[in-house]
Amino acid sequence: MPELPEVEAVCRKLRPAVVDRKIVSADIRRCAPVGTAERVSGRSILAVARVGKHILIRLSAAVTLHVHLRMSGNLFAIPDHRFCGASARILFRLNDGSGMVLEDPRALARVEVCETAELDRALSAAAGPDPLTPAFTAAAFAGLARASRQPAKLFLMDQRRVSGLGNIYAAEALYRARVDPRKPIQRLTKPRLDRLHSAIVSVLSDAVQSAVSAYAGPGEFLEAESFPIHVYGREGEPCAVCRTPIRRISQGGRSTYFCPACQR
DNA sequence: AACACGACCTGGTAGC
DNA sequence: TGCTACCAGGTCGTGT
Numbered sequence: 389m390p391e392l393p394e395v396e397a398v399c400r401k402l403r404p405a406v407v408d409r410k411i412v413s414a415d416i417r418r419c420a421p422v423g424t425a426e427r428v429s430g431r432s433i434l435a436v437a438r439v440g441k442h443i444l445i446r447l448s449a450a451v452t453l454h455v456h457l458r459m460s461g462n463l464f465a466i467p468d469h470r471f472c473g474a475s476a477r478i479l480f481r482l483n484d485g486s487g488m489v490l491e492d493p494r495a496l497a498r499v500e501v502c503e504t505a506e507l508d509r510a511l512s513a514a515a516g517p518d519p520l521t522p523a524f525t526a527a528a529f530a531g532l533a534r535a536s537r538q539p540a541k542l543f544l545m546d547q548r549r550v551s552g553l554g555n556i557y558a559a560e561a562l563y564r565a566r567v568d569p570r571k572p573i574q575r576l577t578k579p580r581l582d583r584l585h586s587a588i589v590s591v592l593s594d595a596v597q598s599a600v601s602a603y604a605g606p607g608e609f610l611e612a613e614s615f616p617i618h619v620y621g622r623e624g625e626p627c628a629v630c631r632t633p634i635r636r637i638s639q640g641g642r643s644t645y646f647c648p649a650c651q652r
Numbered sequence: 653a654a655c656a657c658g659a660c661c662t663g664g665t666a667g668c
Numbered sequence: 669t670g671c672t673a674c675c676a677g678g679t680c681g682t683g684t
Contacts, residue, residue, distance in 0.1 A: 391677055418661095441678080458678045460662080494661045496678070537654070547679085554677050620677090641657070643675090 392552030440551025
C-alpha cells in the first residue's frame with residue numbers, strides 16, 4: 389500500500405478527523421518503543437504533515453509523532469475508539485471519543501515520538517526532495533542525477549535522492565519516460581532526464597488523485613479513474629504501446645518490471 | 653560509492 | 669486438503 393500517493397491520501401483523510409483533538413491515552417501493542425503512550429498522552433494534535441513517505445503528526449510542546457507505514461501499514465481515524473478492531477497495532481484515544489488507529493499485518497511500521505526540531509533537522513539532512521514540492525525542479529533533479537552512478541531504478545527508489553517513490557511508481561515513472569531501469573542515471577541525456585523528471589511528477593500527481601478517491605471510505609462512492617499500472621506486476625503481458633512482453637528482472641533484491649522495447 | 657544480502661514480520665498464493 | 673516455498677507497495681545494518 390504505501391508509497392507517496394497512498395501516504396498523502398492517508399494524511400488528507402486523517403487531517404480533518406484528528407487535528408485540534410487531544411490524545412487522551414494510547415494502547416501500544418507493537419511498532420513503537422515503550423514509553424510512547426506516556427509521551428503522547430495529554431498532547432494536542434496541531435497538524436498532520438508529510439515528507440516523502442513519512443507522516444508527521446505535530447503535537448503540542450514541540451513534539452512530533454513520526455509514523456512510517458513501511459510495507460503494509462495503514463493509519464486512519466475511527467469515530468468511536470471503543471470499536472477499535474482487534475488487529476490494530478496501536479490505538480490512540482482522542483478527547484472527542486474518536487480514535488486514531490495504526491494497523492499493520494506485518495508489524496513493520498514504525499512510530500516514534502521526537503522533538504520536532506530535531507526530527508525536522510534529521511529528515512531534511514537525510515531525505516531528498518519530495519517530488520510534489522516546488523524544490524523538485526528539473527535542474528535540482530539533474531544535479532542529483534549527475535552525482536550518482538546508480539541504475540535509474542535504484543536511484544529513484546533511494547530516499548536520500550528523491551523522497552517518496554517506491555517499487556511501483558518508480559517502475560511506472562520509468563515506463564512513462566521510456567527510460568531503461570538498468571541505465572546508470574548519470575548517463576542519461578538532459579532531454580531524457582527532463583522527461584523522467586516530468587514523468588515522476590505526473591505519475592505521482594495522478595496516483596495521488598486516484599489514491600485520494602479510492603480512499604474515500606465505505607459509503608462514499610466516488611467514481612475514481614484508478615491509476616493505470618502499465619508494467620508493475622505484469623511480467624509476460626503485452627506492453628500497451630508496442631505489445632512486447634513486459635519483462636521482470638531483479639535490482640537491489642526487488643523486482644523491476646519494464647518494457648524492453650520502449651525503455652532504452 | 654555502489655552493491656548484495658539478511659533481518660525485521662505476517663499473510664497470501666502457486667505448486668505439488 | 670495440507671504442506672512447502674516463495675513472494676510482497678520499505679528500510680536498516682553489515683560486509684565486500
